[in-house]
Amino acid sequence: MVTTARQPKARMAKPGGKRTTGVREQSAQQTRESILRAAIKVFAQHGYEGGSVEKISRLAKSYDRMIYYYFGSKEGLFVEVLETIYQRMNDAEAELALDVGQPLLALEQMVHFVLDYYRAHPEFVTLLNTENLHKGRHIVKSLRAKEYSSPAITVIGDILQAGVQQGLMRADVSPRDVYLLIAATGYFYMSNRHTLTAFLGENIDAPPAVAQWKRFVLDTVFRVVNPAVQPAL
Amino acid sequence: MVTTARQPKARMAKPGGKRTTGVREQSAQQTRESILRAAIKVFAQHGYEGGSVEKISRLAKSYDRMIYYYFGSKEGLFVEVLETIYQRMNDAEAELALDVGQPLLALEQMVHFVLDYYRAHPEFVTLLNTENLHKGRHIVKSLRAKEYSSPAITVIGDILQAGVQQGLMRADVSPRDVYLLIAATGYFYMSNRHTLTAFLGENIDAPPAVAQWKRFVLDTVFRVVNPAVQPAL
Amino acid sequence: MVTTARQPKARMAKPGGKRTTGVREQSAQQTRESILRAAIKVFAQHGYEGGSVEKISRLAKSYDRMIYYYFGSKEGLFVEVLETIYQRMNDAEAELALDVGQPLLALEQMVHFVLDYYRAHPEFVTLLNTENLHKGRHIVKSLRAKEYSSPAITVIGDILQAGVQQGLMRADVSPRDVYLLIAATGYFYMSNRHTLTAFLGENIDAPPAVAQWKRFVLDTVFRVVNPAVQPAL
Amino acid sequence: MVTTARQPKARMAKPGGKRTTGVREQSAQQTRESILRAAIKVFAQHGYEGGSVEKISRLAKSYDRMIYYYFGSKEGLFVEVLETIYQRMNDAEAELALDVGQPLLALEQMVHFVLDYYRAHPEFVTLLNTENLHKGRHIVKSLRAKEYSSPAITVIGDILQAGVQQGLMRADVSPRDVYLLIAATGYFYMSNRHTLTAFLGENIDAPPAVAQWKRFVLDTVFRVVNPAVQPAL
């Protein structure tokens, strides 16, 4: 961390260790985490400026002062919020356990995962938008930012490689682009659902609409990796 | 509120017409517009909460008071900001004058237009994100919102229809989805460029990266409308 | 001023001018001045850190906000406080109208003036101490600081010159040193009166004590400028 | 309050005596003293209000809590700070060992000592100013305050007495006044060096300026005690 916030050592009690976490450390840990959880909600709902320290501490049933005690500043708290949501996303991704040996299935599952994840975690989308509004100036302050570099791209790379070997996929498509395509379609649909709803005059959030979009995205992704055709212009 | 705001009638003095617009109204018009211009910049840069009334009036070289005079409230000003950027976007689109008779070319031009427009108008992207953060509660207050419903979908519908007739495009693809695909890929790339840059470790903004992405998107769109194949799963 | 505070033009209505100062400007002027007056008192009593914005605005029967409106910041206000007390001191000095032609008398009056002024204006002493605690970082921000460079030294220079010509004073004593001697003896006695009282076990503030000190200082100053002797060592 | 503070008995372990001071008490002693040292620095630099408990404990590499353990309160700590700097000053004075039998030399050495001491210990000056800002309300809480009543006055009294006996000094000058004269000239020059530098446009701190001032003060003091003349008015 960049800030001078006190960082309790026992950040995450290793399950295997003998470490006897005192009741005091435990409750401190609870305070810290409830603030973090509250901050995720509040920042996601109101943005960075709109998410006031008081709103957060109140939701966490703690005190403003504690935010400065544990995170040094509002900014330090926001940095940790970003780290946390990336961590969570990566954890979820890691649990997917795709079978790269079946590249078409794996790719389908990846698309499902990404679209479902954004849908189930609107705060992820909102917080990323907020961070982009601030030109990414918080995330660059995080020392752990690099650790979170999307492993999804690597996985997609593996899938493509297997797909090519099995003659099921194009060799000339980059994992980065496929990843961005999936992310973009999933992200945009969530991120802009309110303005889209207003302008399309259609409730974009309704399950049928979502299902249609998902089918379309899946179809699109498969057409992109399909080795058979080269589209005429 | 919007209702109490003064709205000069002569919104855009036609140069050829009878000039009933006095010198006084003209300068009033100027004040109003310079506030609007400033507001677009400030809200785009700092979001709604972060964009303070004072920042706007100072950039416009006017006074806080004038914002209330012309727009009723900060919220009213923001509503008009949204209307304005949609208006501008639609105006630009209208100037495109696509030849639907050449559907493949028209589609290509449409993709170029959307991606280029987002790129040239980052404030459009930022302001839409801000509005979505607020769950679209400002745009629903706009009486003119409906007028701006994207004509692009209609145009894409025309293109697809012509493409089908000429045997160049699939019949079973919806204009809405094609539009969303183009918008999503263009929007996401701009909107998330800061976090993408941080996490991909690659400058997403650099012209070669942008060019690659554009090629990929074009390829994707053409594969989607391509009638030849149906991707296997 | 360094800060961006709005500075009403009519800072001090020239008595001779035709300027019709509106009732509005007048009351604004009053607000500004009552804040300044309150600030002098509060800063003198509690120092810079101890003198809170709220204490000042309350004493001025105004609002915190007004301090920022007129002075930009607490620091800006303090700068103006310093300017004001120097201005007042110089104004008082200017009213002295010493007759340099009678150098011994003039010197005596100068000593009286300085000692009396410090005594009558303890806030001057306290505020200077506060500024010195901050290593003079506020006064260097004042553009008018230079204007206030003590005219007393010039006057003392004139007195000494006349004294030398009349054979009443030494030629080899610098006005600066004489000024510093007078200032030091007057200042220290006021500035440190509380600790002196505690440690000397004597009420330094009582009129007899003050009178004794004044006689002593006068005697000292005259001995210093006396041309007759050169003290042996 | 002072009363509730723990005061380790062994204030300064005599090296030759029986060492009953355990390792534990020793480290406690160290903590206490490092806090005191830090407090002197911090209070001298930022004043009483500006010198926060946290700044002190951080500089002392200890904890806020320890300040309350050893000194009862911020106020109690400040009282002890004042006691300490007086103690130090008196200790230094005691080491002077003037030869009163040579009154002129002794007086000269006394002037040198005072001026040099203030110069070498700016924190002494600053802390006294701070205490005077608070009208001496801390020092009166000190039980040991009286012990520190300046022995310098007594010494000057002895010097004057010897000087009179040897026909070298006036009989009608009070030790108190001579002491105050020396203290005032030395103190003022240090205390106000920042504002003086700003207003005189001359670096008061530079060695030549200091040397000139010292010469002048010495000259002044000698003229004051000189029995030869009585200045005309």
Next chain:
DNA sequence: CATGAATGAGCTTTCATTCAT
């Protein structure tokens, strides 16, 4: 004794907005 978590009041400053010419 040391450590660190908790507490609530207070700090300077900025906010959106209204009043008065």
Next chain:
DNA sequence: CATGAATGAAAGCTCATTCAT
């Protein structure tokens, strides 16, 4: 219409101090 003074709430943050091991 333009200008600028006034207003009170709320913002982020720091303060001295106490509680609990």
